[in-house]
Amino acid sequence: MSSRVTIHMAASLDGYVARKDGSVDWLETSDEYLAGDDMDPEFVETFLNAIDCYVMGSKTYEVALGFEEQGFGWSYGDKPTYVLSSRELPKTRDSVSFYAGELAPFLNEQLRTSFDSIWVAGGPAVCTACLRLGLADEISYSILPVMIGEGISFFEAFGMDLPLHLAEVKAYKSGMVDLRYEVKKAAES
Amino acid sequence: MSSRVTIHMAASLDGYVARKDGSVDWLETSDEYLAGDDMDPEFVETFLNAIDCYVMGSKTYEVALGFEEQGFGWSYGDKPTYVLSSRELPKTRDSVSFYAGELAPFLNEQLRTSFDSIWVAGGPAVCTACLRLGLADEISYSILPVMIGEGISFFEAFGMDLPLHLAEVKAYKSGMVDLRYEVKKAAES
Numbered sequence: 001m002s003s004r005v006t007i008h009m010a011a012s013l014d015g016y017v018a019r020k021d022g023s024v025d026w027l028e029t030s031d032e033y034l035a036g037d038d039m040d041p042e043f044v045e046t047f048l049n050a051i052d053c054y055v056m057g058s059k060t061y062e063v064a065l066g067f068e069e070q071g072f073g074w075s076y077g078d079k080p081t082y083v084l085s086s087r088e089l090p091k092t093r094d095s096v097s098f099y100a101g102e103l104a105p106f107l108n109e110q111l112r113t114s115f116d117s118i119w120v121a122g123g124p125a126v127c128t129a130c131l132r133l134g135l136a137d138e139i140s141y142s143i144l145p146v147m148i149g150e151g152i153s154f155f156e157a158f159g160m161d162l163p164l165h166l167a168e169v170k171a172y173k174s175g176m177v178d179l180r181y182e183v184k185k186a187a188e189s
Numbered sequence: 190m191s192s193r194v195t196i197h198m199a200a201s202l203d204g205y206v207a208r209k210d211g212s213v214d215w216l217e218t219s220d221e222y223l224a225g226d227d228m229d230p231e232f233v234e235t236f237l238n239a240i241d242c243y244v245m246g247s248k249t250y251e252v253a254l255g256f257e258e259q260g261f262g263w264s265y266g267d268k269p270t271y272v273l274s275s276r277e278l279p280k281t282r283d284s285v286s287f288y289a290g291e292l293a294p295f296l297n298e299q300l301r302t303s304f305d306s307i308w309v310a311g312g313p314a315v316c317t318a319c320l321r322l323g324l325a326d327e328i329s330y331s332i333l334p335v336m337i338g339e340g341i342s343f344f345e346a347f348g349m350d351l352p353l354h355l356a357e358v359k360a361y362k363s364g365m366v367d368l369r370y371e372v373k374k375a376a377e378s
């Protein structure tokens with residue numbers, strides 16, 4: 001099985017993915033790190049092209065819809081996007097589907113058999129469940145050059161040790177740092 | 190005034206500096222990041238020589254004493270070490286002093302006039318107070334390649350935005366990543 005499940009989140013240095021009210025205005029930082037890589041449109045396109053589908057919780061979906069309403073566009077292109085929810089939510093495009101069942105069989109039996117690169121785009125509850133259930137192969141963690149003092153944490157307490165392997169470190173001109181870790185499986189750690 | 194106050198802490202990827210019971214056994218990770226820098230004894234010595242004094246809370250001091258009792262040595266060499274505490278604590282060496290007053294005048298009037306490089310070595314309450322009161326110039330944040338699921342967070346909620354400037358990114362063979370940020374002062378941000 002060559003499929004790969006990557007948990008991705010952008011957070012402040014103090015580990016928050018959103019303010020308590022859910023807002024992410026602070027993602028717009030104004031730093032400049034001269035030694036960093038450029039994040040030009042081609043780089044971003046290549047990066048996004050390598051992702052085959054997205055999985056997210058209902059609140060993350062609603063945040064994405066909110067962005068779109070504000071004119072910032074839809075962040076997930078035409079890639080299949082699976083929203084985990086038992087709530088009724090608007091289906092705004094063909095690429096969006098909803099799923100209300102168990103996470104493990106959905107990822108392992110449905111998505112892994114169809115897609116090579118599966119990105120879990122949040123929120124904290126979904127990401128934490130993936131880690132706790134051993135469903136994730138990688139963590140892609142983007143740290144913005146800001147602290148926001150309080151908010152919603154990326155990681156919910158999940159009460160176990162998870163050894164990681166640092167696989168890649170990239171810093172960008174914007175002052176954002178991307179850390180990529182492989183999750184060590186029980187046998188390796 | 191050329192003195193510099195640096196807040197330093199090593200944390201798990203999920204932002205904990207210790208388990209709930211205060212233990213830091215998880216700092217011993219077993220990762221290998223081939224692209225990383227070596228942390229050889231000369232490098233460590235040069236790094237530590239550039240620090241002129243340490244400031245820490247009482248629990249961090251007690252953790253350091255515990256390390257010493259277990260045979261791991263004293264981490265702060267013969268550099269002046271100021272322990273912020275109103276409790277009675279053992280004075281184990283001449284370089285250790287205790288201070289029970291206000292943090293801001295102590296740092297700004299006493300330490301900054303005597304030392305160029307002042308390291309705040311924890312814990313979370315002291316570090317957070319330094320940030321909230323605008324006393325820190327830099328944050329040196331070391332991320333270990335492990336998640337521990339729950340514990341004591343580096344940053345306590347301090348309820349304000351703090352824009353940062355990414356100044357340096359270093360990854361080591363051990364899988365540890367060091368991020369150094371300058372704290373932007375109100376006028377710059």
